[in-house]
Amino acid sequence: MTPEELSAYLQSVLSESVANGEISLASEDLPNEVKIERPRSREHGDWATNLAMQLAKKAGMNPRALAEILVAKLLAHDGIAGAEVAGPGFINITLEAGAAGELARTILALGKDYGRSDIEKGKKVNLEFVSANPTGPVHIGGARWAAVGDSLARILEATGQEVTREYYFNDHGAQIDRFSASLLARARGAEVPADGYGGQYITDIAQRVLAAHPEVDLAQLDDAAAQEFFREHGVNLMFGEIKQELRDFRVDFDVFFHEDSLYEQGKVEKAIERLASAEMIYEQDGAKWVRTTNFGDDKDRVIIKSDGEAAYFAGDIAYYLDKRERGADYAVYLLGADHHGYIGRMYAMARAFGDRAGKGENLEILIGQLVNLVKDGQPVKMSKRAGTIVVLSDLVEAAGVDAARYSLVRAAMDTTLEIDLAVISSNTNDNPVYYVQYAHARTCSVAQNAAQHGVTRDDFDPSKLDSQADGELLATLAKYPEVVAQSAALREPHRVARYLEELAAAYHGWYAKSRVTPRADEAVTTTHQARLWLNDAAGQVFANGLGLLGVSAPEKM
Secondary structure: OOHHHHHHHHHHHHHHHHHOOOOOOOHHHOOOOOOOEOOOOHHHOOEEEOHHHHHHHHHOOOHHHHHHHHHHHHOOOOOEEEEEEEOOOEEEEEEOHHHHHHHHHHHHHHHHHOOOOOOOOOOEEEEEOOOOOOOOOOEHHHHHHHHHHHHHHHHHHOOOOEEEEEEEEOOOOHHHHHHHHHHHHHHOOOOOOOOOOOOHHHHHHHHHHHHHOOOOOHHHOOHHHHHHHHHHHHHHHHHHHHHHHHHHOOOOOOEEEEHHHHHHOOHHHHHHHHHHHOOOEEEEOOEEEEOHHHHOOOOOEEEEOOOOOEOHHHHHHHHHHHHHHOOOOEEEEEEOHHHOOHHHHHHHHHHHOOOOEOOOOOEEEEEOOOEEEEEOOEEOOOOOOOOOOOEHHHHHHHHOHHHHHHHHHOOOOOOOEEEEHHHHOOOOOOOHHHHHHHHHHHHHHHHHHHHHOOOOOOOOOHHHOOOHHHHHHHHHHHOHHHHHHHHHHHOOOHHHHHHHHHHHHHHHHHHHHOOOOOOOOOOOOHHHHHHHHHHHHHHHHHHHHHHHOOOOOOOOO
16 A cells, blocks of 8 residues: 555545544545655554644544544555554554555556656746856856756656756857957967956867868957857857756756847847836836836846846846746746845746746746865865866766766755765765665665576565565655655755665665575575565666666666
8 A cells, every 4th residue: 555545545534434424524624635654653653644633623523533533444444454543633554564565566567657646747847957158167056956957857747747948048248258258369379358268168169169160360350350250159169068068967958048039039128018018117317127126026126227228137037928928837947046136036027927926836946055075075176177166077077977966966955065076986885876876786686686596576465575674665665756746846856865865774774684585495485576576666766766866777886
């Protein structure tokens, strides 16, 4: 019996008790879902619910009396070995070994689909992440958004949502001018401007541009023409490198949206006109302002500067509106810590368009914190290639894609993350990704060894999974679908990583206490077979969870 099946049964028991008059509740007071959870102590049973305590006041009953009614009906179920009222009205439930063990069959029958659901089916989400300026390699902060964003996309898809992964290509504005000026300077053998970009990659890009266009003679071009030449070809080369870096990091995007298109296609003007028609814009000091304070912002925002140029906020407005017009039910932005002040104005802008803003609404902004790399307790030196920062390729080169992705996603993104390269590069249990991957590899090794000893999954008697270790592993496996659903709802991929570490601990503990293969003087029994089912079910859940994080599930370590 899965937690979902037990929850559904409790729901039916409650409905039956209301229908026959044992419990007095209005139909609107019946919960849409009965929440069950693991009790802190295994001695209290397999599962527990506080349903009676939640409903007692509305039913006009003592919580324990209401719980007793539900317990009597629970005990009538063949798969439930025991149910009792505890404390002020908790219900503790113990499953029959056979009912609990059936979970292994369920997991293996569902395979890759175990943990997936349709609870958010039909929703269309535009998920924007990374969006680094095309003026240099992806820095370590961008690497974190890449790992978190891609993992979140996979998790949202696991709940039935249609996700568009989007990268906002900032190809409009002063940073591109500084980038192209830096390339031109290096091509001429000069120092980059004071506000330009440094690092070996600038020289490399400049040389590659010249090599690709031997027909161009810089000496024949004035500064403006030469800079425009590097603007066109240098940006394309740099962006191509960024795309390849991300692809090598197992991150692919559905849409690369060009900021310039907002201006070239008149989308900025269209967004401004829409706000003006709703009387959301006024003029002051020669500039045009949006009344964002009407919608919760701390001050109104300039949308057209006094020189007639559109403010950066104008592009933000047009971009959000474009996402919505492309069919997104809601847009999620993953942004760095320096964008925290961005939330108020963006939420106000969405409300000005008649949308809702906040978690689970039409616009949602997630802010991530910084990443610090250390090795043996000392900060990692800056990248030779980038010059002033540590970049994605540095981390991948030092630790590999699996360790890099896992280490970047296993902590809540709103906390500063410190990664020790010595730890995540090691093949020890101190390395979290190794610990989890080794557990998966061990399930594969156990299965291979079982086959050599004649243990098969031809027959399955779930009642044989009756040891405490069996029960603890089954209970941990049962939590996986809820972890995925919570990770999606809360936008917290790290919950999947932490669950996998919990599962690895439960599996390693089970492995130490349980035999899947017979000893030399033993014959294969139905217990050996049942435990092979459980072993393989654990392997499936490891693979499913690692897949949601974009991390491989090796069969050998």
